[in-house]
Amino acid sequence: MLVFILSLAWGVPALDNISMVDDGQFGAWATHMLQGKYLYKDIYITYGPLYVYPLYFLFKNFGPSLLLLRLYFILGTSLGIIAAYICMNQLRVSRKIRWLVIILLLLFPVISLRQGAGYVVLFLYSLAVRKERPYLFGFTGAAIGVTFLISPDIGIVVGLICFLMSVFRSIQSKSAYKELLSLGIGLLVAFGLFSTWARAEGWLESYITTTVDVFSSFSGVEVPNGQNFPNVIKLAPNSMNIFEWIKFLLSKELMVYWLLVFYVGVLYFFLKKLVLRQLSSQDMELWLMFLYGLFLYPILLSRSGIGHLFFVISPAFIVGGVIVEKLWNSPHSKKNKIFDRKVFLVLMVLILLFIVRLITIYRIEITKNLQLYFTQPAASQIGYVEHVKKLIESNSSPSDTIFVFDNEPMVYMFTSRMNPTRYDLPFLASSREKRLEILSSFISYPPTLIIKSHKAWDVDEVSNKVRLPEVWRFIENNYYLIEKTPDVDIYKINQKQF
Amino acid sequence: MKIIKFLILIIFLGIFFSNSLILPTDVLNNIPSFSENEWIRPHNSLLADPIYQFEPWRNFAKNELLSGHFPLWNPYNGNGSPFFANPQTAVLYPLNVIYYVLPIPMSLVLIPFLKLFFFSLFSFLYFRQMKISKGLVLVGTGFSFIFPFMTVWLLWPHTNVFLFFPFILYLTEKIQTEHEKRYRYEALLIISYAFSIFGGHPETLFIMLVAHILYIFFKKYNREDMWVVIRSILIGFLLGAVQLAPFMEYLLNSYALEARTNISQVSSLPIQAIVLNIFPFLLGGPHLEYYRPIHMSTNFQETLGGYVGLLMILIACVGAIRFRAIQSVYVWTLIGIISFVLSYNILPDLFYKVPVFQQNANQRFIGILGFSILTIALLTLESFSRIEIRANIKKLTQGVLISLLLILLAGCIYIIFFSKILLLHSFLPFIFWHSIYILISTLCGIYILFFSKLKSKIKIIVILIFIQIIPVLITYNPVVSKNDYYTEIPLVSLLNKYPIGTVMEVGNPSLPADVNLIYKISNAVNNDALEVNNYKTSFDIAFSDKNIWKNPDTVTHKALVDFGIQYVLSDYDIRLLKKNINADTNTVLNPIDINHLEIINLKNESGILSQIRFLPATFNRKNNCNLMISLTDITEDQILYTTMVRCEDLRNYMFHTVSIPEAVLSSNHEYVVEFKSDSKSQDNRVSLVGQPKKPYLDLLLQDENKINFELLGKTKSIHLFSVAGSQFIKINGKHAVIENKSSKLIFDTVTEASQDIFIAKTFYPGWNATIDGNPVKISTVGPRIKIHLPAGEHRIRIFYRPISFYVGLLISFVALIGVSMYFIQTESNHGLWKRINNRWKMWAKNSTQKISEGEHILVFMTTTIVSVVLYRYLIVLLHIKFLSPHTDTINWVTVHSYPKQQDVIIFGLGFIFVTVLASIAWLVWIWIRIKK
Secondary structure (H helix, E strand, O other), X not given: XXXXXXXXXXXXXXXXXXXXXXXXXXXXXXXXXXXXXXXXXXXXXXXXXXXXXXXXXXXXXXXXXXXXXXHHHHHHHHXXXXXXXXXXXXXXXOHHHHHHHHHHHHHOXXXXXXXXXXXXXXXXXXXXXXXXXXXXXXXXXXHHHHHHHHOHHHHHHHHHHHHHXXXXXXXXXXXXXXXXXXXXXXXXXXXXXXXXXXXXXXXXXXXXHHHHHHHHHHOOOOOOOOOOOOOHHXXXXXXXXXXXXXXXXXXXXXXXXXXXXXXXXXXXXXXXXXXXXXXXXXXXXXXXXHHHHHHHOHHHHHOOOOHHXXXXXXXXXXXXXXXXXXXXXXXXXXXXXXXXXXHHHHHHHHHHHHHHHHHHHHHHHHOOOOOOOOOOOOHHHHHHHHHHHHHXXXXXXXXXXXXXXXXXXXXXXXXXXXXXXXXXXXXXXOOHHHHHHHXXXXXXXXXXXXXXXXXXXXXXXXXXXXXXXXXXXXHHHHEEEEEEOOOEEXXXXXXXXX | OHHHHHHHHHHHHHHHHOOEEOOOHHHHHHOHHHOOOOOOOOOOOXXXXXXXHHHHHHHHHHHHHHOOOOOOEEOOEOOOEEOOOOHHHOOOOHHHHHHHHOOHHHHHHHHHHHHHHHHHHHHHHHHHHOOOOHHHHHHHXXXXXXXXXXXXXXXXXXXXHHOXXXXXXXXXXHHHHOOOOHHXXXXXXXXXXXXXXXHOOHHHHHHHHHHHHHHHHHOOOOHHHHHHHHHHHHHHHHHOHHHHHHHHHHHHOEHHHHHHHHOOOOOOEOHHHHHHHOOOOEOEXXXXXXXXXXXXXXXXXXXXXXXXXXHHHHHHHHHHHHOOOOHHHHHHHHHHHHHHHHHEOOOOHHHHOOOOOOOXXXXXXXXXXXXXXXXXXXXXXXHHOOOOOOHHHHHHHHHHHHHHHHHHHHHHHHHHHHOOHHHOHHHHHHHHHHHHHHHHHHHHHHHHHHHOOOOOHHHHHHHHHHHHHHHHHOOOOOOEEXXXXXXXXXXXXXXXXXXXXXXXXXXXXXXXXXXXXXXXXXEOOOOOOOOEHXXXXXXXXXXXXXXXXXXXXXXXXXXXXXXOOOEEEEOOOOOOEEEEEEOOOOEEOXXXXXXXXXXXXXXXXXXXXXXXXXOEEOOOOOOOOEEEEEEEEOOOOEEEEEEEEEHHHOOOOOOEEEEEEEEEEOOOOEEEEEEEEOOOOOOOOEXXXXXXXXXXXXXXXXXXXXXXXXXXXXXXXXXXXXXXXXXXXXXXXEXXXXXXEOOEEEEEEEEOOOEEEEEOOOOOOOEEEEEOOEEEOOEEEOOEEEEEEOOEEEEEEEEEOOHHHHHHHHHHHHHHHHHHHHHHHHHOOOHHHHHHHHHHHHHHHHHHHHOOHHHHHHHXXXXXXXXXXXXXXXXXXXXXXXXXXXXXXXXXHHHOOOOHXXXXXXXXXXXXXXXXXXXXXXXXXXXXXXXX
């Protein structure tokens, strides 16, 4: 309960201005659904449907509002932190360490609903292994399915972990076949129910196609937000100046590598236990957490920015906490005790340095508009939103459609205007096929207004003008500028062209 | 054993330094376009399939795999056809992995050798399991190395499957006898069946399965053992589901299933062919000077697949009667009899109309029959080596032998009489001496075995059996120089001068399906054993005029355009009007020589004659005669044209076209075409094909309407034409192909109006299409794919994603996991692993006591830092550079031309390198530390 209250009071998503992209996309999607659109079929989303539907139901019952949007995310975070807490309980971590980790999780924007769903699966799986009850494996399978429907990547990661663990367990346990079968049945039940629902509403095929497309486009050279991870060799100082080296080692970019060093260290920890036959039942549960973190780590290689480091760091906190405790409590002979403690202290100093640096990065460099309340953004942002809203409303009727050319989907929620294309985040349409799809939508249902924001975030510093040249050319040929302000440009359709 | 090991070593060394390949590429010489300058007689013309199909398929699979694509679709034949789903491609067959990784010449020697090696190794294991004495086991192993079914089908996928037969029997025996460790044999049996499925010949697999089931049934296994074997077979099939599921889908969509279901005759050997198992060269051999199949529906390979020599047959017959009390003899006798009945058309047709048997090539049961005889003979010799042969056995033997020999003699005379072999006098001495050789060696063997008192009589018998088998097969699979591997021919050079497009052969085969795969040229014909029903039916309707080679003999412009065919390869000028005078191609007429000429009368013919086309038979030999062809107007008694063709420029059963400088034919006149020769020798002359007094003949007359074909070039034997207006993508607007790979086609279009577009690709389940990333309906119109395209600028993506393959893959994966889990779980509780586990525990306990946690951490830190530094220098040293794959996506990577994959791969490899190296170093450190 305390964890829940704390997370609500100091919930991570409410500490800053509203994100026009991350929060905005959910607001836009739920708003569009209220307008009669279906996910995937009419809206291109990179998450699972169950990540959006709860918000849609909230909007449907209470009306779209920023407060609801923020509450939804806070609730997701709270549930995630609680799931992590339960997992630590399962790991039998001491209370001190448990709270230390919880504080760290509250400090950073580390857990959202989808990471939390992953923890629920891991908790259920470890519970099932401990109790050896087939129905618990069935629940785990169903939870994997639900997690996949919240976030496909997390669903695959936890699904893979459970599958591999069961296969590994089969070496020793004859009931492993039953485990796998129960997992499979649970998974099938979850997917079966979902498929029936999605098929009845007519968007099952679109869901499958879009999900496959998301995986294929986000795992290769076509990734829309694919700025490369920092190249440590290029970043390293050329001189032998000690201060430059310290600066380099503590730099924001190097945090990605420090996290990797941590995971490599934990890998050695398990290797040592495996080789020296020291593995215990608790280690299996810890191993699950480690794999969860390790499998999430490649996200850092395919996405840019320090933000994604926070996204994958929560398993590291949990695993780190447990290992620190284990090392401290490990049996020492008198001869080795002092030496072991020295080595332990060095490790602790390094970990602390890492955490302190993370705090400075997040709390000082990123969170610039720290607020103590969470329902409203800062006045400057409200001003911007009101300005844009006024411009749109004065130049269009409620039945008109608009297209926000830059990555500010929140505008759709504020103005309750429909987007004629599937893309509320146009940067996602960086492949030629998707660009032509936008063009097709423009030709079939031309938007009345095009909103071009000057304040919008250019993903990877590549503007949408560069990303979507065909679309921009179309706008230039068929729209004319009606409003030009320091914040936005508004283009209106040239009716003669159509 | 040392000698055998030494021999194997020598053979392997020979393979690595060999300049040859076991692949009869010289078979291609029979095609005029491959032997335009000089015809060299192929060593064995019957070995065509490996050259025409199996090698091109394997080569295509290698190229696809090495370029990072799984070969699901063959884009080069029949406007595309399933590739992997055709099991004969044997993409997943383990021995073919050698082909994928080693240089082609080396693997083309190694794979056939390994097939024989494994078959004999597995036979060795099985015979040893049968408790046959060591010497006879080695004899059996030796026979297996030259086992006729394996030898004559060596280059076919049949033997990919059949080589597992003795292994399956061995494992079945082991499952019955070794109860404690039988999970190992069970796992191996599962794998053997899976590999047999990957081997790529479902018919042989079926035959092997029937024989295996008969074996366990007759052996009267107890219920538990039988269940274990059947369970293993079923799991083996599940493991092979990745191959079976697409195959079943292809079969159901194939032309072959319908065709085979509707045939009235069962596939089996004619009863007369039994005699060939005694006197194999009675009708010659494809690798000899003379060869004639016993029946048009069968050939040397089919009839000789079970050949084991007369002596071995007789020994087995005697053994089957005398030692029937021995269970193995009894079992193999029953299997042998059933195989014999199934191979030869003995029972009433109704029996063969059992499902699957009706569609199956039952004649291949002859391989099982051969193996049965071999096993019974070994068991008989084993028994004879232990007991004294009694008088009644001698009498029995005499009776059996005399009756058999009389029957055989009658059979020989019957075959020789009906095969018209007597026509070729020069071959008769060979047949005579061949028969004498077989009979004398057999009689010697019988005498020595039953009547002599020699101590080493078994050894002599073995030698005599070898003497009967080896000459039959020793030169059957020829060795050719690796320089003869699909050489560059003028036709391919000519085609490569023009833009890529699909070609169609008209008349003679010139770049036959699937040889075109080697040259990466598309051929409108697909020639695999199944063929997509929809395409094949459309093709047969559009090109209904087929010739002796089953190639279209005439084509229409409309049909070519409908199929998107851009080029035509023809032995005659297709711009001319072809008028067939005599169409029969069934009979080879009497040879043309100084005493005999062929005359064809032409009445009521009019037009401007430009070419004459006829069908010669050269008896598959090099003839040095000349053929004089003349056209005479007998109404006015005037020779209009005369020319001379060198007999050596003619190819057996290949159309030959002679150009004529525009002779005007009038319907009021009568003409004759005469074929004369200056040949005097019986061994140096050619014939025409047709009906007596009506040889096959085409007149090619000028036609003003045929303006849609442009002659692009000509080699000595083939014309190359382009087809006007034929397009790969038929669209009313602009289009640009962005990517055209085997399983994927991407193109951009700009159109002013919505319309249906047609793509010259075969429609088949698994093909999907998207327009601007959104799935659209895909359908078929005749031979092409149809998509409805809205107006404007679009990107169309057509891709092959067969559900059957993915479902099969999933089933195989689950089966593999299940089998692995079962095996590991059971293995970990047994023998060696248990001992290792106990020692490991002791060692770990010792290590834990001696080394502190801090030391471990320090060592790991140090080794990791060293590994990182090492990797850093390694990367600099190797200087790895990747090129980004082509994409027109606009993102950070493409804007900055950044090779992202390079960083990811270097990073990933680095992680593995560092952790593995550091872990090894740590392990070494512990080992040294404990030792101290």
